[in-house]
Amino acid sequence: MRVGLLGASGFIGQHLAERLRARGDEVASATLRDPAAAAAQLAGCHAIVNLAGEPIAQRWTRHVKERIVSSRIDAPRAFMAALARLSERPSAYISASAVGFYGNSEKATFTEESPPGDTFLADVCVRWEAQAQRASELGMRVALVRTGLVLATDGGALKQLLPPFRWGLGGVVGNGKQWYSWVHIDDVLGIYLAAIDGLQGALNATAPKPVTNAEFTHALGAALHRPTILPVPGIALRAMFGEGAGVIVLGQRVIPRRTQSLGYRFVYESLGDALHNLVG
Numbered sequence: 001m002r003v004g005l006l007g008a009s010g011f012i013g014q015h016l017a018e019r020l021r022a023r024g025d026e027v028a029s030a031t032l033r034d035p036a037a038a039a040a041q042l043a044g045c046h047a048i049v050n051l052a053g054e055p056i057a058q059r060w061t062r063h064v065k066e067r068i069v070s071s072r073i074d075a076p077r078a079f080m081a082a083l084a085r086l087s088e089r090p091s092a093y094i095s096a097s098a099v100g101f102y103g104n105s106e107k108a109t110f111t112e113e114s115p116p117g118d119t120f121l122a123d124v125c126v127r128w129e130a131q132a133q134r135a136s137e138l139g140m141r142v143a144l145v146r147t148g149l150v151l152a153t154d155g156g157a158l159k160q161l162l163p164p165f166r167w168g169l170g171g172v173v174g175n176g177k178q179w180y181s182w183v184h185i186d187d188v189l190g191i192y193l194a195a196i197d198g199l200q201g202a203l204n205a206t207a208p209k210p211v212t213n214a215e216f217t218h219a220l221g222a223a224l225h226r227p228t229i230l231p232v233p234g235i236a237l238r239a240m241f242g243e244g245a246g247v248i249v250l251g252q253r254v255i256p257r258r259t260q261s262l263g264y265r266f267v268y269e270s271l272g273d274a275l276h277n278l279v280g
Helices: 011-022 035-042 062-084 120-137 156-166 185-197 213-224 234-249 257-261 271-279
Strands: 002-006 026-030 047-050 092-098 141-147 149-151 182-184 201-205
Touching: 002 011, 002 035, 011 026, 011 185, 026 035, 035 062, 047 185, 062 120, 092 120, 092 185, 120 141, 141 185, 149 156, 149 185, 149 271, 156 213, 156 271, 182 185, 182 271, 185 201, 201 257, 213 271
Parallel strands: 002 026, 002 047, 047 092, 092 141, 141 201, 149 182
Antiparallel strands: none
């Protein structure tokens, strides 16, 4: 199978390209900086995976928010328009999305059937997915992978957390009650592969057992044999990340109900097992 990757140079993109090649697939990469050229490059692929986009984990200034919208909505719109002009198109389009789709809550539990939230990121995800759904009008099977807090040692949130935790400076954020819908990198890749091979629709790429920030903090400290006694005030995160701190300070409890009902079996269901594999 020939699989086209948009955003192949990113954290998940590099891992996915490696997994695809390991199982014998051919990987073609392109950039959305030139959507028309990307469409022409990937026209002969069996499936396209769009992982491209401005990083979310940064301070959301006006210009950053504009880049987030442009990379996840405007660029895919132009890419779809270019694909529509081609006679040879892929049979499947798999788009990255995020659990930010559901907004933030300390009490609610979200599944793939839950409605979107009312935050900036939720609005971006809704519009992002709407562009991906346009592929169905071109006769392509569409899958939307709503990813949570990815755990890996070479990228994602865990890479940023490891240095302060190893120095004994890790601590609970705010009241510690906010939910972290985490997922091991191996399961993120497994869900993308399942989507490439046939799954469609919304798929939550989050482990079946989300944890609170306090539980996550203590589990990571225990895995590293380090104390976690220094609290991180929510106001400090808001000073660093501005509006984007809501993702960290508030969080959401997301369950992969549909992902599991379609047959995907998680390699790492418990946080302890995931951390043991990564840093134990």
